Amino acid sequence: MMFDQALQGRPSWLDRPGATHELKVARWQADAGDGDSVLLDACTGPTLDVGCGPGRLVAALLARKVQALGVDVSPEAIRRTTERGGIAIRRDVFDLLPGEGRWHHVLxxxxxxxxxxxPAALLRRTRQLLRPSGTVIVEVEQPGSGLTVGQARVRTEGTLGQWxxxxxxxxxxxxxxxFFLLWQAERAGRWFACWERL
Structure with a gap:
């Protein structure tokens, strides 16, 4: 899978035409921290973590006694999430998921x-997953970045993935x-926003 080597903790980058973004693989592997508290504090009820990776947020929510389920297409992500005590299923977010229309929060x-x-199609899908007045909490780019849609590939130790x-x-x-925008926040150099389902 495209992110599996990064999920194993290997230094990796996300390339797109004209730009490269270093993937925060060390943060993914670590316990929740470095701004994650913004995400965790916003989740007070059953939470679905879409693209959960190695499960740091799922595990942290469960430790807080918040019901949480990770969803990821990568078997490596599911394995690592369950190894750290989280619960996760291998599924595409656009496939049928447990609890459709009843989740309090989507991460x-x-x-x-x-x-x-x-992003428009993804948010329409999260709206189907959420209960009325449920929220989607999103890590976004810094203000002024705008919206960029295109092709990307993962590069790990000289290996290039597919676009x-x-x-x-x-x-x-x-x-x-x-959705209605409830808040935006910055923590530890990361930006977050929360929308409530109308």
């Missing part, structure tokens, strides 16, 4: 607003129809 951390290269669709967006540019 899109670590740039996962980019999944599929279509796939991805997106990057600041909070102002997220196409969040059917």
């Amino acid at each position: 899109l951390a670590d740039g996962n607003i980019g999944i599929g290269g279509d 796939f669709p991805w997106a990057w967006s600041d909070a102002e540019s997220v196409p969040a129809d059917g």
Whole structure:
């Protein structure tokens, strides 16, 4: 899978035409911290972590006695999440998921607003997953970054992955129809936003 080597903790980058982003693999492997408290504090009820990676947020929420389920397409992500005591299923977010329409919160951390290269379609899907007045909490780019949609690939130790669709967006540019923006926050150099389902 495209992120598996990064999930194993190997230094990795996300390349797109004209730009390269270093993937925060050390943060993914570590326990929750470095700004994650913004995400965790916003989750007070059953939470679905979309693109959970190695499960640091799922494990942290369970430690807080918050019901949490990770979803990821990578078997490596599921393995690592369960190894650290989390609960996760291997599934595409656009496939049928447990608890549709009943989740209190959906997390899109670590740039996962980019999944599929279509933030509008992804947020429409999260709206289906959430209960009325549920929230989607998103890690976004810094203000003024705008919305970029295009192709990306993972590069790890000289190995190039296949190109796939991805997106990057600041909070102002997220196409969040059917949601109301509740707040934006910055912590430890990371930016976050929370939208409530209308």
